[in-house]
Amino acid sequence: MTAQASLLERAEKAIPGAALGVFTLPEKQRVVIESGQGSTVVDADGKSYVDYLLSSGPLLLGHAHPEIVAAVQKQAALGSSFYALNRPAIELAETIVDAVPCAEALRYQSTGSEATFAALRLARAATGRKLVLKFEGGFHGSHDVAQMTSARMMGRNSDETVPESAGLAGVLADEVLIVPFNDLEAVRDAVAGRGAEIAAIMVEPLQRVLRPVPGFLEGLRALATKNGIVLIFDEVVTGFRLAWGGAQELYGVTPDLACYAKAIGGGYPLSAIAGRRDLLGLADNTRPASETYSYLGGTLTGNPISAAAGLACLNVLKRPGTYERLRALGARLREGLEEAGRNAGVPVQALGEGPVLSPLIAENRSLRTARDLATVDKKRMVRWAHEMIDRGFLLTPGGKMYVSLVHSDQDIERTIAASREAFAAVR
Ligand SMILES: Cc1ncc(COP(=O)(O)O)c(C=O)c1O
Structure with missing residues (x-):
């Protein structure tokens, strides 16, 4: 049994649902995070992920700034x-x-x-x-x-x-x-x-x-x-x-x-x-x-x-350039994910603002209300997220992605490259 499997087994006994809050992953992808540095987290078995959870948002400067x-x-x-x-x-x-x-x-x-x-x-x-x-x-x-x-x-x-x-x-x-x-x-x-x-x-x-x-x-x-x-x-x-x-x-x-x-x-x-x-x-x-x-x-x-x-x-x-940088990172990721979806024949639109986004799979191009959001192809979005997690990108299946000031251009390009394969897998 791996170190992570053993921790998960202990968590199941002590914490109903073996989860903190409402974030859960499928059985084979469940993680116990051991450490975080910058845009990366490492699980208890030593696997690294580019982190788009950012603790559900607080870590605008990434981990352990x-x-x-x-x-x-x-x-x-x-x-x-x-x-x-x-x-x-x-x-x-x-x-x-x-x-x-x-x-x-x-x-x-x-x-x-x-x-x-x-x-x-x-x-x-x-x-x-x-x-x-x-x-x-x-x-x-x-x-x-x-x-x-x-x-x-x-x-x-x-x-x-x-x-x-x-x-x-x-x-x-x-x-x-x-x-x-x-x-x-x-x-x-x-x-x-x-x-x-x-x-x-x-x-x-x-x-x-x-x-x-x-x-x-x-x-x-x-x-x-x-x-x-x-x-x-x-x-x-x-x-x-x-x-x-x-x-x-x-x-x-x-x-x-x-x-x-x-x-x-x-x-x-x-x-x-x-x-x-x-x-x-x-x-x-x-x-x-x-x-x-x-x-x-x-x-x-x-x-x-x-x-x-x-x-x-x-x-x-507060330093000059912060919000330009956050917006640029968000815009590049949004554009890259949409293009990756298009190339794979999946109708992706990455909604959100600045460094907050979600790649939604939906034909409707004018999503304005919660009820519109309920029409997106959530099942495929969740499958896409699981494909991404397998490839070393941590995010909430079907939920938001958060980008930090310390995500690098390279992080974003690697994410886009992986998303091409992930969209192809859920075509
Ligand atoms: C818009 C909004 N308001 C309130 C909350 C609740 O904050 P907390 O989880 O710190 O209680 C959240 C949490 O994600 C949120 O997204």
């Missing part, structure tokens, strides 16, 4: 957690507030799910309203509201508010309105009917790999402003990735609140809600007691090691 390692080592020697203000948390907050158009201030949490959960709480507290409007197939994490008609059940009727998970609180179906992404008319109708009850519109500005159609985000902004609704951008994926100021900078629409995680922790657990000072101030427990006070907290919130890692990461991202 020397500046992040140095910052973490320095902070670890100074203390790992204080449950009190600390220098890295303050400096990182200043950096984010400076970078993000909507950010007058921020509050920390530890995960993306906690950030979206907290943003919704602030919106309800500020408006005194209960309803949340979100988009079919939009993913905002693991909490109960986020699990309504989220990513997995793409393709159901958008007027159904369906739980993605068992065990959610019962009242939620009545408190979440679901509308199709990129359908401003549907949002208008929902707001016309129940606008005075809606606390928040929560949206991924780039929903998974679907770009917003021109005018969609602007329309949400206008409807939110007119109806006293808090507009929340979930920038957990897009923050500091699509541009220094995130999707709101790239698309030119400023929300009231925005949620950050992944990149801002440089690979360590950290998240934040940034935005209007009056909204974030509702969590200020030094204010006199009031009905709008919103509890936001957590033992490890604003953790100094995570903040030091995040600060080191943002300091690198």
Whole structure:
């Protein structure tokens, strides 16, 4: 038995599903990662992969970036957690507030799910309203509201508010309105009917790999402003990735609140809600007691090691040329994958934005909603991913690929070359 097979056997006994989260691979491809360096990870049997998982996104600088390692080592020697203000948390907050158009201030949490959960709480507290409007197939994490008609059940009727998970609180179906992404008319109708009850519109500005159609985000902004609704951008994926100021900078629409995680922790657990000072101030427990006070907290919130890692990461991202490079790598990979598909006779379109992409196999060339996404040939996409994993490229079968600043041109060209064989294999 190999070292990896033995670890997998132990994992099966101790961890149901032998998985962390929802990422799983077929039996013969399952891996236990032993180490990561730059764009490469190595499994417990010594096999190397070019990594397009990047830990589901946080590693915009790849694995074990020397500046992040140095910052973490320095902070670890100074203390790992204080449950009190600390220098890295303050400096990182200043950096984010400076970078993000909507950010007058921020509050920390530890995960993306906690950030979206907290943003919704602030919106309800500020408006005194209960309803949340979100988009079919939009993913905002693991909490109960986020699990309504989220990513997995793409393709159901958008007027159904369906739980993605068992065990959610019962009242939620009545408190979440679901509308199709990129359908401003549907949002208008929902707001016309129940606008005075809606606390928040929560949206991924780039929903998974679907770009917003021109005018969609602007329309949400206008409807939110007119109806006293808090507009929340979930920038957990897009923050500091699509541009220094995130999707709101790239698309030119400023929300009231925005949620950050992944990149801002440089690979360590950290998240934040940034935005209007009056909204974030509702969590200020030094204010006199009031009905709008919103509890936001957590033992490890604003953790100094995570903040030091995040600060080191943002300091690198801030350098000239970062976003040009990320966009160029994403564009070359997108173009190469589409061409490889075409040459193999497979209808591939690599949707996404900048360094976030997914090579979808679909005849429909105008994919705009989650329901459109449900029509792609997912089975073949998954088979293609398995072919790629066999060839030493790690990615989520049927899901997104993330490119980092340290992927080399050679990594990308090798990936494209392998994808030719992989598409030919699933023709
Ligand atoms: C857009 C979006 N929001 C929220 C989350 C939840 O973040 P976390 O997994 O850190 O809780 C994710 C996770 O992938 C995400 O992609």
